[in-house]
Amino acid sequence: MESRFKIVGQDVPRTDAEVKARGKALYTDDMKLPGMLHGQILRSPLAHARIKHIDTRRALGLPGVKAVITGQDTPKIKYGNWRLFPDTQDEYPLAVDKVRFIGDEVAAVAAIDRDTAEEAMELIEVEYEELPAVFDVDLSIKPGAPVIHDYCPTNISVNRKIKYGDVEKGFAESDYVREDIFNTHSVSHAYLEPCSALAQVDLDGRITLWTSTQVPYIVQCLLASTLNMRENDIRVIKPFVGGGFGGKMELRAWEFCAAFLARQTGCPVKFTLTREEEFITGRRRHPMKIYSKVGFRKDGTLVAKDLKIQLDGGAYNAMGPTATFLCGNFGAMLYRYPNYRFHGEHIYTNKPPASAMRGFGAPQSLYATEIQMNMAAEELGIDPIDLRLKNAQVSGDEIPDVATISSSGFIDCIKAVAEMSDWKEKRKSLPAGRGIGIGCYSFISGGVFNWFNTQYPFSAAEVRVFSDGTAHLLTMASDIGQGSDTVLKQILAEELGLKMGDIRMTSADTSMTPQADLGSWGSRVTLMAGNAVIDAAKKIKEPLFGAVSARFNLNVIHDIECVNGRVQSKSRPDYGLTFGEAVAMVQKANRGEPLVARGSYTPRGKGLVTPAFGFGAQVAEVDVDKETGLVEVKHMWTAHDCGTVINPRSVEGQLAGSIQMGLGYALSEQFVMDGGKTLNTNFVDYKMPTASDMPPSELFHVETYEPEGPMGAKEAGEGLASPTAPAISDAVYHATGYRCMDLPITPEKILRNLKKNK
Amino acid sequence: MRLPKFEYFEPETLEEALRLLAEWRERVCVLAGGTDVLVKMRNGRLKPGAVIALERISSLNGIGFDLRKGLTIGAGAKLSDVTSHPDILRYYPAIARAARVMANVQVRNMGTIGGNLCNAAPSAENAPPLMALGAVVTAASLEEERRITLDDFFRGPGLTAMKPEEIMTSIFVPTPPANSGASYQRISARCGVDIAAVSVGAMIMIEDTVCREVRIALGAVAPVPMRALSAEAFLKEKVWSEEFLREAARISADESRPISDVRASLEFRKQMVAVMTQRALEEAYGRAIKR
Incomplete structure (x- = not known):
């Protein structure tokens, strides 16, 4: 099928590929400014303690140290991403009263070089009163457990319930x-x-x-709220970033400290x-304890x-x-559940905080869904x-209180993957x-839910367009x-009929790019920023089309398009101008004003979860060494199904x-913990x-067209983190009889199980 | 962390290096590739007054093989040289394998075989196959040159039989006897860039299906790389059989003394000593009867 697109769907090289391959891409740590100081953060060695006293005098006395700050020096304003519910904002940039995990930020130093800053760390004296700590959710919610935040005596900071249909009746009918x-x-x-x-x-006190x-x-x-400053006095620029996966989607202590210390020094x-x-101390994926009960006919x-x-x-x-919200939503996705109930609890422990991580609750929730499906399949024959x-x-299925699924290629995905893998034969x-x-x-x-308010x-x-046939795209994405x-x-x-090289791009600079963009998470950027770009492009095209119509005195029934660097009538391409000529005409008609348009996207009428759903299925074949328990994929x-594939590579x-x-x-990743300490x-x-651990892999795109997505596209970034x-796990079960109910699948667990089954 | 202030020497002859060593004694640290020393200095575990780099002493870097005598690897030979040396690949595949599977490309390009041994980690990858093949190291001081069998070399984590005034100059491995074969086996959680949780080197000589000589060395399951002497004794002079092999592997697991740490539990390590011993012996046997 010939694509209706010229650039979308083509194997266009990534614009950042060459500069990264050459090692020339500048990341934040590559940057050096004249007179720049180096910061270091002093972290708590205790999992739970009250800070009684901090003495920074010796550190301040070390030659080369320019400033030392503790929580007491700061405005002591709590922050958190859930601005809509200020109660949930539970973190100080630097600990004020207590430390709550090993690695909690206690003080910060700015010095002439990194080594000096590190030496200064050792000279800060902190007197702690150690408190009982808790590292397990079951113990944390027991009456009498240590209270981690005073505002939350139960240690359960979020309760989320979803309910539709009648679950009890459903089970009775199962x-x-x-x-x-x-x-x-x-x-x-x-x-x-x-x-x-x-x-x-800068000299006005504004921060970059x-x-x-x-x-x-x-x-x-x-940053503005924690520094007690105005938002517009803070400019945040994102240089090249070497991956985030959910771990860089909040304000963090070092960002605050860099700004605060820059202001102070x-x-x-x-x-x-x-x-x-x-x-x-970095964020991590939430461990979850999942109780799941399902009923089938x-x-x-x-x-x-x-x-x-x-x-x-x-x-x-x-x-x-x-x-917490999403793992409950994911529990009701993928399959049709006429009756569904969810209760999620977010529980504090004295461990490094978990946060968003690729899949945002889905890898956990869907692990349970998928393994349970397989267990049920076996029992049901x-x-x-x-x-x-x-x-x-x-497509067309409604998830109550969530949304109607406007496009789903799930069934085709399952069929395709079964055929590609020769499932029926291999399973036997x-x-x-x-x-x-x-x-x-x-x-x-x-996501639709506006927790950031x-x-x-x-x-x-x-989008700004120019008479030389080029465009400038600005977005905070x-x-x-x-x-x-x-x-x-x-x-x-694609929209403007230009080449990739015709477009200059400025992105992710909060004072230069249009307000706003909520960031890169939840697989939102292609759909949301993509729609905003299309919206802006449409507003650019309107006057260009007008100019061409006027210039050639076109009958009003003519359709005009931007294609191949031209703006022209669809049926009579000779009635047209180059893109640049058209831009110049519009400018001339408008007293030289530059041709600029703004577009935006905010989901409307799409419930409170998401405007569109991606789907997919994956099959793994494994070989298990029965003596060592090692799994080779x-x-x-x-x-x-990610809708229209915009960039295949x-x-x-x-x-x-x-x-x-x-x-x-x-199979292999886990934090080895001793209480609250990461080993x-x-x-x-x-x-x-x-x-060298990567298995060979084959991919099939099931093409659907998502009406809510830009040119039919939807997510492709995070769904794949789940299957x-x-x-x-299911392949390991098929190979050995070991059904993993507690990740990860380690050689020791496999061997223990093989022994048991002998 | 800031590197502490230290003197840095790059002698071009062994004698010069030994003289510096004698002069600085305990306050000096010998740098043979730096992949362990620099890491330790960076995190403050090692604070030498002087560092003597051996890289420019070319006499330490060679690899020589004589079919009648054996293999001599200069202590300063890079691990990547060991893995690619044609005679090592042909006559000592177990040694080549140990050097090839350890660490990563960058470390193998900088790290040296002598450095790996002198660092004396319980998990030192090169130790088990060298011990199984009866390796002897040469240590030189200004006064003398002495030979230490690798069996006697390791004294504890980070501790060796070398004196502070000595530098390891070479590792000698005798030519494997006729009808013998050797193997190196390891287990780790991923394909590469890893430290073995358990490793085993084995050498076996077969005469008319009888195991005339057996040497088994275990890595990462005791404070030092160790010989599995009971397993060896059990198998020696026995007719090769599946049953004896399994028993030898079991004995070898019994005599190992692993701990539980972030890489594996004690129980798993013991189990793996048996599996790796069996696999090493099997591969060694296969090589022995082919030669």
Whole structure:
């Protein structure tokens, strides 16, 4: 089928590829400003303690140290991403009264170099009164447990309930009901670029902050509020970012400290975290305890689901409230549940805070969904593929209180992946030790619920066009390595009939790009910023079309288009001008005013969860060494529906990255903890899979057209983070009989189970 | 952390290096590749007054093989040289494998085999195959040159039989006897860039299906790389069989003394000693009967 698009859907090289391959891309830590100071953060060695006294005098006396600050020096204003509910904002940039986890930020130093700053750390004396700490959700919610935040005596900071249909009645009508408990573990985002922030203050006292973030706008607003400044006095710029995966979507202590210390010293101040700091204190994926009860009819039709999830949030809310909401929404996605009930609890413990991480609650929630589907399939005597086909959500299905699914290629995905992997045959005939398993996903294309309480559109774009036939696209959308700059350029090039090279782009600078963009998370950018770009482009085209109509005195029934660098009549291309000529005419008709347009997107009439849903299915084949328990993933097959594929190579990159993360989540990555202390704080002992661990993989795009998406596109970034762990887990079960109910699947667990089954 | 202030020497001859060593004694640190020393200095665990870099002493870097005598690897030979040396690949595949699977490309390009041994980590990858093959190291001081069998070399985590005034100059590995084979096996959680949770080196000589010589060395399961002497004794002079092999592997697991740490639990390590021992012996046997 010939594509109706010229640039969208083409294998366009990423605009950042060459500069990154050459090592020339500038990340925050690459930047040096004259007179720049280096910051370091002193962190709590205790999991829970009251700060009695901090003496910074010796540190201040060290030659080369320019400033030392503690929580007492700051305005003591709490922050958190959930501005809509100020109660949930539970974090100070520097601890004021208490520390709540090992690594909690206590003080900060700015010095002439990093080594001096590090030496100064050792000279800060902190007197703590150690408090009892709690590291387990069950213990944390027991009466009499240590209270971690005074405002929250139960340690349960968020309660979320969803209910529709009649679950009890559904179970009563079910022929087969099963109830299981799953436990998922914490993993690290392990982005390759550690967090870094550089702040500079101008003579008016305004702050510019370069920072490795997914959310420049959120950082701008929260930095303003914690510094007690006006939002417009803070400018946040996102340079190249080496990955975020949800770990860089909040204001963080070092961003505050860089700005605060820059203001105090008058010098630029930079903080860059070490990998050890990242592993000790960086955000992580929520461990979840998942109680799931599902009821089916004999023929495999789902009747009801009752889901209860406890999230181990660690010491602060971070993005936990969203994860609590979403894991309940994910529980009702993928399949049709006529009766559904969810209760989620976000629970404080004295561990490093969990937060958003690629999938945002879906990898956990869908692990339970998918494994339970397979367990049910086995008991019902139905092939897991057939059970899924029977219950799959299709276009037009309504998820009560959420949205109507406007496009779903899920059934085609399941069929495609079964065929690609030779599922039916392999499920029957693989030898012992070999196994094949399936995992599926559905995911949101951005969120609707305005927890940040922004007064701006969710995404915005400004397009400026010039008489030399070029355009300038400005957007606050943040390319953090996922490729949004390329995709947004492609969308604009398509709309205006220009080439990629004709478009200059400025992105993610809060004082230069249009307000606003909520950031890169929840797989929202392609859909939301993409729609904003289209909106702006349409407003640019209107006067251009008018100019061409007037110039050639076209009958009003003529359709005009922007194509191949021209603005012309569709039916009579000779009635047309070059893009630049058309721009010049519009300017001349308007006293030389530049031709500029603004577009925006905010979801409307799409419920409170998401405007569009991505879907997909994945099959893994594994080989399990029965003596060592080691799992080797031999092959992965994926079929997915992201609507219109805008950039095929970027989608393939998302898949490869998702499989890499999924492999680690399923098999090798975990934090080894001793109470609140993280023991594996480097990449030798934090077992992230390497290139040589990657299995061969095949991908099939199921093409659908999402009416709400830009040119039919929807999410492709995070949904894929969910199916890999259940697919591998199911394949391990098929190979060995070991059903993993508590991730990760370790060799020791497999061996223990093999022994038991002997 | 700031590197502490230290003197830095780059001698070009061994004698010069030894003289510096004698002069600075305990306050000096010898740098053979830096992949361990610099890391330790950076995080403050090592604070030497002087560092003597051996890289410019070319006599320490060579690899030589004589079919009648054996293999001599200069202590300063890079791990990447060890993995790619044709004679090592042909006659000592177990040694090549250990050097190839350890760490990552960058570390193998900088790290040296002597450095790996002198660092004396319980998990030192090169130790088990070298011990299994009867390696002897040469340590030189201004006064003398002495030979230490690798069996006697390791004294504890980070501790060796070398004296403060000595530098390791080479590692000698005898030519493997006829009808013998060796193997190196390891287990870790991912394909590469990893430290083995358990490793085993084994050498076996077979005469008319009888195991005339057996040497088994275990890594990462005791404070030092260790020989599995009971397992060796059990297998020696026995007719090769599946049953004896399994028993030897079990004995080897019994005599290992692992701990639980972030990389693996004690129980898992013991289990893996048996599996890796069995696999190492099997591969060594396969190589022995082929030669």
